[in-house]
Amino acid sequence: MKLDAIEYAAIAGRADCLVTPAEMDAALDRMAGVLTERLAGKDPLVLCVMTGGIVVTGLLLPRLHFQLRLDYLHASRYRGTTSGGEIVWRYRPSEAIRGEHILVLDDVLDEGVTLDQVIRACHEDGAASVLSAVLVEKCRPHQCEADVVGVRVPNRYLYGDGLDYKNYFRNAHGVFAVADEDL
Numbered sequence: 001m002k003l004d005a006i007e008y009a010a011i012a013g014r015a016d017c018l019v020t021p022a023e024m025d026a027a028l029d030r031m032a033g034v035l036t037e038r039l040a041g042k043d044p045l046v047l048c049v050m051t052g053g054i055v056v057t058g059l060l061l062p063r064l065h066f067q068l069r070l071d072y073l074h075a076s077r078y079r080g081t082t083s084g085g086e087i088v089w090r091y092r093p094s095e096a097i098r099g100e101h102i103l104v105l106d107d108v109l110d111e112g113v114t115l116d117q118v119i120r121a122c123h124e125d126g127a128a129s130v131l132s133a134v135l136v137e138k139c140r141p142h143q144c145e146a147d148v149v150g151v152r153v154p155n156r157y158l159y160g161d162g163l164d165y166k167n168y169f170r171n172a173h174g175v176f177a178v179a180d181e182d183l
């Protein structure tokens with residue numbers, strides 16, 4: 001469904017900014033530092049979890065000054081809605097994963113169902129090691145933990161830096177919480 005320009009502006013106007021663009025940039029620098037310590041010299045294969053992971057991947061990779069390769073996987077469970085369902089795999093690069101040091105990059109750790117299943121899939125597919133990093137972690141219980149976290153935020157429905165609201169706002173820099181009346 002498309003949003004008209006008035007609705008779009010109203011949703012943005014009612015949202016709360018939880019993390020500013022400058023705070024996100026600082027978080028990305030910190031993540032890059034930790035990932036460099038953990039992965040430099042290992043020639044990792046970075047897997048972007050589509051679609052939300054595309055922004056953190058694009059912002060983080062130029063900060064990683066060591067040898068690596070990039071691929072992606074596509075697993076999703078929200079699909080434009082605000083509550084999660086079954087994981088649907090659209091692309092799983094099983095052959096490429098065998099024997100590799102994998103870095104999984106995603107935008108958000110919420111219930112942790114997606115990351116848990118992605119990490120299990122990488123092990124099943126024969127990864128030599130699996131490290132995970134998320135840009136945003138919600139303060140709530142998760143089915144699994146990420147190894148590296150950019151920022152931690154309250155448990156609200158979020159958009160920005162890859163996270164969508166009704167398929168929009170992935171391009172907003174920073175993290176924003178949708179107003180209750182828009183949920």
Ligand SMILES: O=P(O)(O)OC[C@H]1O[C@H](OP(=O)(O)OP(=O)(O)O)[C@H](O)[C@@H]1O
Pocket residue numbers: 049050051052053075076077078079080084106107108109110111112113114115163164
């Ligand atoms: O921790 P969880 O509760 O499993 O939620 C996290 C997942 O939810 C989002 O994906 P979504 O299914 O919305 O797909 P998208 O990346 O296409 O937005 C996000 O990109 C994570 O992959």
Ligand SMILES: Nc1nc2[nH]cnc2c(=O)[nH]1
Pocket residue numbers: 078108110111156157158159163164165
């Ligand atoms: N856009 C978006 N996707 C999610 N997937 C899991 N939690 C969220 C969230 O808060 N916002």
